[in-house]
Amino acid sequence: MRSWCVLVPTAEGELVRRFLRDRGLLQKHLAIQREADRLVIPTVSRVEIGLPAEEREFDEAFAPIRSYRDVIRIPDRVRPLLPTSFDVIGDIAVLKIPDELAEWRDEIGRAILAWNTKLRVVAQDHGVAGEHRIRRIEVIAGEDRTTTVHVEFGLRYQVDVARAYFSPRLGTERMRVAERVRPGETVADPFAGVGPYAILIGRRRRPRRVIASDANPVAVEFLRANVAANRADLVDPREGDAREVLGEIRPVDRVILDLPHSAMDFLPEAVAALAPEGFVHVYGILEAADRTATTVEIQRIVEGEGRRLRHLLVRNVRSYSPTQHHVAFDLRVGRA
Template identity: 45%
Template sequence: MASPVKSLCIVVPKAEGESVRKKLLDMDNLRKDLIVDRDESNVFFPIFKKMDLGYDVKEMDFKEAGVVVRSYIDVIDIPEELRPLLPTSFDIVGEIAVIRIPDDLKDHSSAIGNAILEANKPIRTVVSDEGVMGEHRLRKIEVIAGENNTTTVHKEYGLSFSVDLSKAYFSPRLATERRRVAQKVQEGENIIDMFCGVGPFSIMIAKNVSPVSIFGIDSNPYAIKSFMDNIRLNHVENVVPIQGDVRDMLGSLEPADRIIMDLPHRSFEFFEGALGALKEKGIVHYYEILTEVAARDRENELSATARNLGRDMEIEEQRVVRRYSPTQCHFAFDIKVS
C-alpha cells in the first residue's frame, strides 16, 4: 500500500461538509490528488494553503487519490496466495493504464492486464511500468494487454495532451500541481520551463493567464514535436518550444520572472544555471525526489548555492506533490529569489 501524504486540511462538522467543499472548489483550494478523510463528527478536506473560513486548520496524513482497482482484483484469475501482492491502484493516461507490477507477479502480467481491461471499459491498452530511465526520462514500458499502442491523448482541466508514453515522459499525477503553479502566474511574466516534456506546465499556464511569454526547453526531440502539436491542439499563444540542452539554451533567453524545474532526479545540478537565468527578483518552482531528511538538507544546499552567486532566497512553500516510494517523496519548493 502507498504511504500517506502530509497536507494541510480544514476540519469541518459533517453537517456543513458539502457547503464547505463547494466553497473550496470555487476557490481552487481543494486538493483533488488526496482522499477526503472523515471521523464520527468531522470531515477533513486536504487544502493547498491555509485560509480562514471559521474552521480549524491542521496538518495530517492523507491517502493519495489513485485509481482504485478493486474491481479488477475481483475478476482476475490468479492463485489465491498471490492476491495480497496485487497492486491496488494504477495511473490512467488517456486510454492507457500504467501499472507497476511486483517481481513476484511478473509471470501473471497478462492476467493482470486483461482483468484491468475487463473491469475498465474505457481503457484500450495496459502497460507495465519498469521505471523512468535515461537522459530523456523515458518510461521503460511493455504492453501487457489490449491494443499494441502507446500513443494517446490525455485530458486534464479542459486541456488535451498528445503523448507516446514510450517516447516522452508524462505523469497524470502532477495535474493538480500544474494547476497550482498556473494560478500563481501574473500577467506579463516571462517564464522558462526548463524541462518541459510535451508541454503540460507551459500550456496550462498559457491557457490560464494571458498575456505571458513562455519558453519550454527539452533535449528530447520527440517531446518537443509533441509539445508543438499540443500547442496547436489547445489553441494557445506566446509559447515557444526549444529543443536542446538547457545549459546551452538559457543564456540566449531573456531573464525570467519565473522558472519551472521539474527534473526530479537531477534538478539540483541545474539550480545554479536557473538562478543565473532569473531577473533580479524571481520565482523558481523546484522539484526533486527526496527522503524527508534529505529534503531538509537540500534547503540548506539551495540557500548556499544562492549565497555563492550573491543572491538571497526564501522558500515560500515546501510541499509533497506525491509519494514516490515507501521512503521518498516528490517534493515541490517554491523559492523566492532576490
C-alpha cells in the first residue's frame, strides 16, 4: 500500500513514532521499514517535522487482536459502553449488554466470535430470575444452542446455561473450599447445581461422601450426568428442597451454602445439620458496610441453634458491582 512517510535516524525512531502516534499522524496498520541507519515510518499524510518526507510502498502490519473491541464496528460515541468482561462457559460466551447498545448487539456477538474462534455461541444475559435463580438467556450469535461442556480443574461438566445456573468465575473459590475438606468428612452441598463443588471434592479429596442436591430438576439431571461422566462415586446426587435434605441427612461435617443472594436464610438448618464439630461455608452479596451486621447475625443464628461459633473467617471472593462484593464466611462450629 502506498503512503506518505518520514525518514528518521534509528536512534530517534521511537521518540518520533510516539510523537506521530499521540497526534494521530501514525499509519498504524502499515509496517515500519528499516534501511541502513534510519527507519521509514508511514504517516496518514505528509507531515512537516523537520525530517525528510516522501511517498513509498508499505506492507500491512500484523496487529494482534487482544479484544473483541479491536474488530467491532460501532459508532465511537457508544464504544465506551461495550462490556469489558463476560463469562466463558465451555464454548459459550455469556454477557450483559446495556440498553444503549441494544441495536448493536448482533455486531457485538459477531465480533466476539471473530475474536475468539474457539467460541461457538454468544448469548445475552438478561439477568437472573425465578424460583431457581436461572439466567434469562438469549442467543445473539453463532449456533442456536445453550448447552456446552465446561472443563474446570480437569473435570468436565455438562451445562445448559439457560436452564441451570453455573458461574465459571468461582473456580478458584471452589478449589479453596475443596482443599479444606479433610479425609472421611461427610459434606452437604444443598445448592449443588450441575455439581462443580461436589464433584471436585469427591474426585480431588477423600471424603466419606458428598450429598449434592438441588431443587431445580434440570440442574439435578445434569448433576447426575456429570457425576457419572467424572466417575465421582463418592457423590450422592439428590433432588429436593435444601431444608428438607439437610434435615434428612444430618449429621454432616461440612455444609456449603452457595446461594449468595439468600444463603443466610438457610443457615439455621445448616448449623442444625452439623455434627458436634463442623464447618459451614456461607456466601452473601454485600456492601462493605453490611459485613459487620452479617457477622453479628451469623453469631446470633449459631447461638440460637444451641451451638458455639469457634472461628469465623471472612473474605471477599470477587467484586460483584462497583459497591458490592461476593463475600465468603467460613464458620467453625462446636458445642455450646
